[in-house]
Amino acid sequence: MINKTRETKLRDDFGVNFLGSLSHKPKLSFSSTKNIGGNGNDRFIPKTTSKKSYYSSSQLQNFLTSLEQLVDPLLQSRSPSPEFFMGHDLPVNTLLTQEISSILDSGEKKSKKKVSRHTKQHRKYMADALGFPDYNRVLQFSHMIPSLTIPSLSVDPLISILPPPEALKYANAQLSSWLNNKDVEKQRISKRAESRVPFRVLEAPHLRKDFYSNLVDWSHATNNVAVALDTAVFLWSDQVGAIHVLRRDYLEKTSDTVQCISFSSKDFLLVGTKRGKIFIFSQESVENNIGSGPPKPLIEITVKCHSGICCCQWFKDGNQFIVGTEVGVVYKFNIKTELIVIARSLRRTDTLRAKINGTSAELNSEKVIQTHKIGESWSLHVHSQQICGIKICEETNQIALGGNDNCCTICKYNENDLDEEPELQFKLKHASAVKAMAFCPWSKALFVTGGGSYDRHLRFWHSKSGTLLREFKTPGQITSIIWSKGQKQLLVTFGFTNQELPVFIIMYSYPSMEEIIRIKQPTQLRALTAATSPDAKKICVASDDETVRFYSIWENTCEDMRETPSNGIYGSEIIEHEEGISLNCMLR
Amino acid sequence: MDLISLKGSTRIVTEFFEYSINSILYQRAVYPAEDFATVKKYDLSLLKTQDTELKQYIREILRQVHRWLLGGKCHQLVLCIVDKDDGETIERWKFNVDSHSNKNDTDDDMNIPLEETQKEIRAVLRQITASVTFLPELKNEGNYTFNVLAYTDSNANVPLEWTDSDSKEIAKGESVQFKSFGTSAYSVGAEVTYKF
Numbered sequence: 001m002i003n004k005t006r007e008t009k010l011r012d013d014f015g016v017n018f019l020g021s022l023s024h025k026p027k028l029s030f031s032s033t034k035n036i037g038g039n040g041n042d043r044f045i046p047k048t049t050s051k052k053s054y055y056s057s058s059q060l061q062n063f064l065t066s067l068e069q070l071v072d073p074l075l076q077s078r079s080p081s082p083e084f085f086m087g088h089d090l091p092v093n094t095l096l097t098q099e100i101s102s103i104l105d106s107g108e109k110k111s112k113k114k115v116s117r118h119t120k121q122h123r124k125y126m127a128d129a130l131g132f133p134d135y136n137r138v139l140q141f142s143h144m145i146p147s148l149t150i151p152s153l154s155v156d157p158l159i160s161i162l163p164p165p166e167a168l169k170y171a172n173a174q175l176s177s178w179l180n181n182k183d184v185e186k187q188r189i190s191k192r193a194e195s196r197v198p199f200r201v202l203e204a205p206h207l208r209k210d211f212y213s214n215l216v217d218w219s220h221a222t223n224n225v226a227v228a229l230d231t232a233v234f235l236w237s238d239q240v241g242a243i244h245v246l247r248r249d250y251l252e253k254t255s256d257t258v259q260c261i262s263f264s265s266k267d268f269l270l271v272g273t274k275r276g277k278i279f280i281f282s283q284e285s286v287e288n289n290i291g292s293g294p295p296k297p298l299i300e301i302t303v304k305c306h307s308g309i310c311c312c313q314w315f316k317d318g319n320q321f322i323v324g325t326e327v328g329v330v331y332k333f334n335i336k337t338e339l340i341v342i343a344r345s346l347r348r349t350d351t352l353r354a355k356i357n358g359t360s361a362e363l364n365s366e367k368v369i370q371t372h373k374i375g376e377s378w379s380l381h382v383h384s385q386q387i388c389g390i391k392i393c394e395e396t397n398q399i400a401l402g403g404n405d406n407c408c409t410i411c412k413y414n415e416n417d418l419d420e421e422p423e424l425q426f427k428l429k430h431a432s433a434v435k436a437m438a439f440c441p442w443s444k445a446l447f448v449t450g451g452g453s454y455d456r457h458l459r460f461w462h463s464k465s466g467t468l469l470r471e472f473k474t475p476g477q478i479t480s481i482i483w484s485k486g487q488k489q490l491l492v493t494f495g496f497t498n499q500e501l502p503v504f505i506i507m508y509s510y511p512s513m514e515e516i517i518r519i520k521q522p523t524q525l526r527a528l529t530a531a532t533s534p535d536a537k538k539i540c541v542a543s544d545d546e547t548v549r550f551y552s553i554w555e556n557t558c559e560d561m562r563e564t565p566s567n568g569i570y571g572s573e574i575i576e577h578e579e580g581i582s583l584n585c586m587l588r
Numbered sequence: 589m590d591l592i593s594l595k596g597s598t599r600i601v602t603e604f605f606e607y608s609i610n611s612i613l614y615q616r617a618v619y620p621a622e623d624f625a626t627v628k629k630y631d632l633s634l635l636k637t638q639d640t641e642l643k644q645y646i647r648e649i650l651r652q653v654h655r656w657l658l659g660g661k662c663h664q665l666v667l668c669i670v671d672k673d674d675g676e677t678i679e680r681w682k683f684n685v686d687s688h689s690n691k692n693d694t695d696d697d698m699n700i701p702l703e704e705t706q707k708e709i710r711a712v713l714r715q716i717t718a719s720v721t722f723l724p725e726l727k728n729e730g731n732y733t734f735n736v737l738a739y740t741d742s743n744a745n746v747p748l749e750w751t752d753s754d755s756k757e758i759a760k761g762e763s764v765q766f767k768s769f770g771t772s773a774y775s776v777g778a779e780v781t782y783k784f
Contacts, residue, residue: 137744
């Protein structure tokens with residue numbers, strides 16, 4: 001007991017001294033310090049008060065071990081922590097006085113700088129050890145899963161030497177560089193590796209091997225695929241399989257053949273023939289009347305010039321279309337749907353000129369008959385030979401016509417009145433027939449054409465000015481071009497190619513024109529026509545071995561690119577997501 | 589005059605980060621040009637990535653940064669362009685965020701109209717785009733990746749995906765300071781350091 005009180009008293013004594021001038025010798029005796037040290041508390045555990053005093057005393061801040069002192073064998077036993085203030089023997093005083101005198105003696109600046117560096121270092125170590133926060137934390141985002149096991153991170157000698165936060169950073173740096181080396185390269189390649197093998201092949205016996213025909217199409221309304229086999233037309237639906245649309249004997253009577261088929265964005269299927277006939281079928285009625293005799297077309301007409309229909313393109317509204325003929329004339333037609341309501345009770349016939357969808361519930365008890373009328377609104381004669389391709393861009397109000405007379409023409413139509421004859425804008429020169437054309441979905445003014453077997457060039461045009469932006473040589477006759485909607489890529493199908501190195505399909509990146517996918521065939525195989533699926537991720541290609549091949553091309557991309565500003569209120573999905581704003585709410 | 593609250597200010601800053609990160613990644617060809625599509629923003633045509641993974645990655649980063657900014661915990665964001673081979677930082681794009689609330693400014697002058705902020709942001713983004721002319725060419729195209737560092741206060745909440753890092757400074761690099769922009773609550777400065 002007595003001993004203890006003595007001790008505390010001594011401590012108090014020391015405290016006074018400690019806070020007082022350091023130049024005075026502390027009134028500590030040998031024995032008392034030993035006592036303290038012998039308590040088992042030979043490590044100084046700072047409390048708030050003592051910490052404060054340590055930092056607040058300006059003289060103490062100057063105090064610290066310099067490098068020489070650390071190296072000095074005489075002082076080796078001394079750890080550079082404030083513990084020796086609590087006692088310990090003689091060298092404490094000598095050390096203190098040395099330090100202070102050295103500060104006073106030497107050039108102030110130099111020593112100060114030196115000391116401050118070590119002070120800092122020391123403080124940092126202390127702060128680290130005590131878990132004091134670092135004022136500037138630098139954080140790095142690492143997308144790896146935190147629980148990821150590292151295969152072999154053998155104990156790096158540096159990790160044990162560095163203070164804990166430094167060691168952590170060092171370890172992280174090692175880990176991230178290891179991950180970078182391993183993973184990044186792999187990711188970028190895997191993203192682009194899509195299927196090169198068709199996921200479905202349909203047999204198409206008697207498919208005509210003709211560059212000027214367009215004998216396959218994929219409906220964006222019903223997901224059906226239509227194939228024309230010589231004189232017959234079939235619809236392929238996932239649910240039912242093949243459905244007969246146009247019987248073989250029907251056209252054989254007049255020794256006619258099918259030359260083009262095309263789906264509208266609605267229910268219609270157009271069939272064009274060698275003798276200039278156009279049939280319009282309704283997919284719905286064809287599907288509903290399986291087994292009940294040959295389907296009847298809604299409309300059957302013959303174009304004025306009586307020459308073959310090579311190609312067709314519908315406007316987005318699904319009721320208007322343009323056909324191109326073998327003599328180079330294009331016609332535009334309108335389909336008008338009328339509802340004839342026969343009210344049974346009154347036995348009176350009413351004709352309603354109305355939209356089909358509006359009138360439903362009231363007419364249940366009555367018989368409704370749809371009639372379709374077709375009218376030609378204009379014709380255009382700008383090509384001297386077959387029209388091989390037609391494309392419409394409704395953003396720029398342009399119609400592109402590709403001809404066998406080695407040129408492509410771009411016409412501008414009146415947006416408000418589609419029945420007005422379009423105005424010829426540009427004639428784009430090529431070295432052979434132009435069948436493949438495509439307006440870019442994510443850059444309105446970009447238009448690409450592909451030349452025939454003599455030409456073999458992709459040409460990129462600025463569609464608003466008719467300027468040739470770029471020519472690119474390909475290995476074959478280009479039969480179709482399809483732009484990706486989600487990525488800067490375009491897919492090109494080939495007809496006749498190099499005999500030694502036949503190629504079927506190539507996907508290029510744009511603008512670098514790097515080959516991303518090249519689909520080869522062991523023997524020469526010609527792609528005749530290609531069509532895209534409703535979701536624009538798959539394509540089907542009619543080829544000259546009498547098959548229709550289906551490829552999954554852009555399965556990995558999910559969003560469409562748009563040229564318009566990103567939608568949303570702040571134009572940033574990140575913020576909207578973070579603040580819980582959903583676009584659907586905004587639209588209401 | 590539209591004045592912007594703290595929340596609105598933070599949105600502007602985060603959004604600016606999104607577009608500037610995208611611009612830098614495109615301009616410095618860290619990712620192939622094919623991955624980027626033009627977007628109209630701040631009355632400029634800017635390029636934004638279309639790559640789903642990269643989009644998700646940037647989104648994850650900025651969502652957290654947005655949270656930190658709202659809490660006043662983040663005061664600097666750094667984008668490092670790193671060589672894949674040796675992990676060396678080639679370029680370091682630094683964005684300082686000074687929060688006005690830290691200072692004892694009671695000025696009402698700090699209320700900056702949205703148009704003014706947008707104008708300043710345009711100037712910064714133009715400078716970032718133009719910086720390609722003086723920055724040294726990145727020779728191994730396709731061999732770079734990027735890292736985003738956030739300087740936060742010690743007491744910030746840190747999700748598991750974020751780890752402590754060194755500052756990835758470029759020793760003896762050249763620095764070029766860009767213009768800055770201010771919102772009612774922050775002023776943001778930009779600077780690029782590159783290996784000379």
